[in-house]
Amino acid sequence: MSEIEKNPRQRIIETALRLFYQQGFRATGINQIIAESNVAKATFYNHFPSKEQLCVAYLQARHTIWMDWLKKSVDSRPTPLARLLGIFDFIRDWMSNCDFRGCAFLNIASEIPCLDSDIRNEVVRHKDSLKGYISRLLAEVEDSGTTPLDTDRQQIVDMLYVLVEGAIVASQNYGQIWPIDAARQAADRLVKH
Amino acid sequence: MSEIEKNPRQRIIETALRLFYQQGFRATGINQIIAESNVAKATFYNHFPSKEQLCVAYLQARHTIWMDWLKKSVDSRPTPLARLLGIFDFIRDWMSNCDFRGCAFLNIASEIPCLDSDIRNEVVRHKDSLKGYISRLLAEVEDSGTTPLDTDRQQIVDMLYVLVEGAIVASQNYGQIWPIDAARQAADRLVKH
DNA sequence: GCCACAGGACAGACCTGTCTGTCTTTAAGC
DNA sequence: GCTTAAAGACAGACAGGTCTGTCCTGTGGC
Known part of the structure; x- marks a missing residue:
């Protein structure tokens, strides 16, 4: 369950919880978020408009x-x-x-x-x-x-x-x-x- | 004196006082700072290393x-x-x-x-x-x-x-x-x- | 001549957001 | 059971713009 979280949206949120808190909003790029979430960029923009x-x-x-x-x-x-x-x-x-x-x-x-x-x-x-x-x-x-x-x-x-x-x-x-x-x-x- | 401040360094500091406070550090670019200071980029980097x-x-x-x-x-x-x-x-x-x-x-x-x-x-x-x-x-x-x-x-x-x-x-x-x-x-x- | 400055081109990295194409999973029709 | 269609995810190129910092040229004061 925690090893491979089924839901890409959930993975993105959990990465954001870590990175936005530790690094800040502007200092954290979308590229880092999707890389550490193991998610494709198009998938990210399917779930979040921006x-x-x-x-x-x-x-x-x-x-x-x-x-x-x-x-x-x-x-x-x-x-x-x-x-x-x-x-x-x-x-x-x-x-x-x-x-x-x-x-x-x-x-x-x-x-x-x-x-x-x-x-x-x-x-x-x-x-x-x-x-x-x-x-x-x-x-x-x-x-x-x-x-x-x-x-x-x-x-x-x-x-x-x-x-x-x-x-x-x-x-x-x-x-x-x-x-x-x-x-x-x-x-x-x-x-x- | 306030119209044309002789010292470029002073102009840069005064612009920074305005922009860093209003916009934040990362949100304020060097280009904006030098433009609003009427200072060349090389002049900026003569006065400040970074x-x-x-x-x-x-x-x-x-x-x-x-x-x-x-x-x-x-x-x-x-x-x-x-x-x-x-x-x-x-x-x-x-x-x-x-x-x-x-x-x-x-x-x-x-x-x-x-x-x-x-x-x-x-x-x-x-x-x-x-x-x-x-x-x-x-x-x-x-x-x-x-x-x-x-x-x-x-x-x-x-x-x-x-x-x-x-x-x-x-x-x-x-x-x-x-x-x-x-x-x-x-x-x-x-x-x- | 010298030096500080203005203006701006430039390199190289990074940014957000779009797009193309491929792979996997799921489910419906028969 | 087999085929086909649809959905969604992945990988990554790409556009267009921004960023910091370096470098080059021209100019004006002394």
Whole structure:
């Protein structure tokens, strides 16, 4: 099954998941993608109208995979607060992988200046989904906690989301984990106070 | 002086400041740079050994300019706390410029995977400098404040730095200012508590 | 005369996307 | 069971354009 994946489309997506993340959008050529997918060029263009549309499919696949990673990691924590802060524990684990290169979505977005493109819309959709997930985790903390939050919940969600983005981006730049620990500590304080 | 800048090197740098920021590194060709600089190609390669080294010079110039913007804005605030939080006010002003496209350094860094390259080193140097500046602003808050911080100061600096990165990146992605306001509010809380 | 510069040709590599032709698999008709 | 047709994949040439970097010629200031 994994040796010879029947579906050429699936092979292309899996190659794109690897190459677009590691090398970036512009730095990865169609020729490399089809070569490493063992697919003919005409076959590629039968399945995808353009490199840009492959990138959209790549981001959609990446969204599913990454959110699964995150949710699996978060679900393994015992309490609502541990689950909320577990986002940062997950990022630390994720970053420890040798092939970590920051957020797949932001890396692509920074290569595509135009805001109203299919690619940029896909990035925003992903981040909206992530923010919604943070919101649900915070709601559970709120429901179970003794002290209700003194601030509008949506404002706390926004702060936590900004901390998540900052942690990923800063740890990518430095290749170090201290930004993640700092973000986790800040989140802990913001939620408790 | 600005009509015909005598120095070709200066013209090239100024064009790079515009094009690398707006379009990105790979998306900007040498031909476009020399055309918009009114410079011959051979002249370009007399001043810069490669496109990559131009990028390094671009980042150095950008560092000076951006830190000047930041410091001028911060210095206009009356109190140490207002100056510290003034970082976020500056980012809001900066973002309101129509040509805002996020952090010039992180945008370039995301195009260059290799960590130990001249370009990535320049990005780290810039961020170290920014973090040092945050640290000095926080020290002034600490010196003037009635209540000393109950946490190690360096930890607070790390948190504030992560908030700054998150604010810039998230507002770039969404094209909206709420991440900056959320980061400012979070910073306010972290410093006061 | 010297030197830096503008302008532009050029080499060689690489890019996206199209097209031709061959091979393999599947399935339907009889 | 055999033939035939259709679909889809493979291999690779090709067009048309872009890229970086080198080189050559002409020109103007000193």
